[in-house]
Amino acid sequence: MRKPLLLIALVLAGCGKPPRMEPVLDTAALFPELAGAVPAPAAEERAVPLAGELAAVLPPEGWSRYAGAGITVLSHAGPDGSPDALAWTEAFSSLADGAPSQELRRFLLTVDPALVRRTGAWPLPPPGYAVDREAVTAAMTRTGGRGIGFTSASDGFSGWRWTGVNGEGVFLRLAVSRGTWGEPGRLSSRLRGAVDRLVEIRPGLEWLRSAVAADDLPGEPRQPVSATLVLGNAIGRGGRLHLALLCRRAPSCTPAGDLAHLLATLQPLESAMAESDPPRSLGDLDYDLGIPVAPSEALLDPMEPGSSSR
Numbered sequence: 001m002r003k004p005l006l007l008i009a010l011v012l013a014g015c016g017k018p019p020r021m022e023p024v025l026d027t028a029a030l031f032p033e034l035a036g037a038v039p040a041p042a043a044e045e046r047a048v049p050l051a052g053e054l055a056a057v058l059p060p061e062g063w064s065r066y067a068g069a070g071i072t073v074l075s076h077a078g079p080d081g082s083p084d085a086l087a088w089t090e091a092f093s094s095l096a097d098g099a100p101s102q103e104l105r106r107f108l109l110t111v112d113p114a115l116v117r118r119t120g121a122w123p124l125p126p127p128g129y130a131v132d133r134e135a136v137t138a139a140m141t142r143t144g145g146r147g148i149g150f151t152s153a154s155d156g157f158s159g160w161r162w163t164g165v166n167g168e169g170v171f172l173r174l175a176v177s178r179g180t181w182g183e184p185g186r187l188s189s190r191l192r193g194a195v196d197r198l199v200e201i202r203p204g205l206e207w208l209r210s211a212v213a214a215d216d217l218p219g220e221p222r223q224p225v226s227a228t229l230v231l232g233n234a235i236g237r238g239g240r241l242h243l244a245l246l247c248r249r250a251p252s253c254t255p256a257g258d259l260a261h262l263l264a265t266l267q268p269l270e271s272a273m274a275e276s277d278p279p280r281s282l283g284d285l286d287y288d289l290g291i292p293v294a295p296s297e298a299l300l301d302p303m304e305p306g307s308s309s310r
Contacts, residue, residue: 025164025172027263030230031247031256047265047272050089053239054170055272057265059258064288067279069296071142074262075289076255078248083289085255087262088148088244092233093140094303096240099124104233106302110141111244112177112229113185114151128306129201132194135208138187139198139300142293144211145187149291150229150246152179160232168267174232174243181248182224184291186213201306207294228253230263237268 028034047055048065050072058074066073070091078084088111095103105123109116116122125136138145156178163173187195192212199205230245245262247253282293300306 023164025162025166025174025263027166027172027260030162030174030176030263031253031260033252033256034260047267049269049272050266051091051241053089053091053241053269054234054236054266055269056262056267058262062255063258065279066282066285068282068293071282071293071296072279073282073285073291073293075285076258078250078254084248084250085253085259086148086244086246086289087259088242088246090142090242092240092242093299094301095123098303102302106137106140107233107242107244108231109137109145110143110242111148111231112150112152112179113145113147114179115157115177118152118154123302126300126302126305129198131197131201132191135187135191135194135198136300138191138211139202139205139208140302142296142299143184143291144208144294146184146211146292148244148246149184149289150177150179150181150227150244151185151224152177152229162232166264166266168236168265168271170234170236170266172232172234172263172266174230174263177229177231179227179229180224181227181246187211189213198300202300204298205300207298210292225250230259234263234266236266239269241266 045057045059047057049055051070062076064075066075072089074087075083076085090107090110093103093106095106102123105116105121109123122133123137123140125133129136134145158176160173160175165171189212195208195212199209226249228247228249232243234241234243245259247255247259286292
């Protein structure tokens with residue numbers, strides 16, 4: 001019983017205002033493959049915008065970028081053509097200012113629902129919804145509570161061990177979780193009735209129906225691979241971001257240098273240069289990687305009370 005309680009405490013401590021003074025964080029320390037050394041940026045690298053909040057530097061080759069309102073996803077293809085790294089960056093929701101721990105729980109449900117289910121650290125739903133809590137909180141996330149394909153191991157979460165500022169003055173609070181990377185999951189079929197009720201109350205949540213499994217029997221077998229997830233948040237001048245950096249281990253994270261460099265170069269949005277190549281749409285992300293992303297305007301507002309009597 002002690003491990004789940006400790007994990008819940010760590011989750012609750014993971015989102016909030018940064019201390020006034022923090023040491024400079026060595027972002028390479030999160031990736032054992034680097035042994036403390038991050039490759040220097042190439043001359044042609046440029047800072048690109050992330051979720052309309054901050055910017056970061058990535059190599060011009062090897063990465064695909066998908067973007068929509070409040071979200072940017074970066075995907076890296078390995079030697080075999082399949083994705084070996086994914087960087088999910090998302091703007092904070094309206095929960096962040098008044099309930100930062102709830103906002104972190106909401107983001108964890110977005111990218112790693114297995115961790116939330118295991119600990120029971122569900123975000124609070126808005127008042128006025130007499131509907132299953134899992135269904136309501138799933139409607140508050142861009143993935144409908146399905147995640148991005150990562151499943152934490154039972155003892156894989158490190159806790160929020162890495163905090164500090166990078167060289168650009170952006171505050172980072174990060175954790176690492178070990179687990180597997182496969183296809184995004186589905187909401188349990190037991191939630192179908194709850195989702196239907198939600199759609200009756202808020203017709204704009206029709207998209208959530210596609211997140212529910214047809215039944216509890218497995219469909220096409222998933223072939224998950226060993227992976228690690230670096231997750232947390234970044235707070236800089238004029239911008240705040242959730243971060244989830246997912247990397248396949250085969251047996252090591254090949255793009256580790258790029259991911260560490262992304263963290264090290266997070267910077268204010270005005271530093272981003274004009275882009276020659278526009279990002280791809282979030283619909284392409286679903287087509288390419290099988291990760292459906294709900295439009296920001298279609299989410300259930302965590303601060304707006306509902307009425308189950310509608």
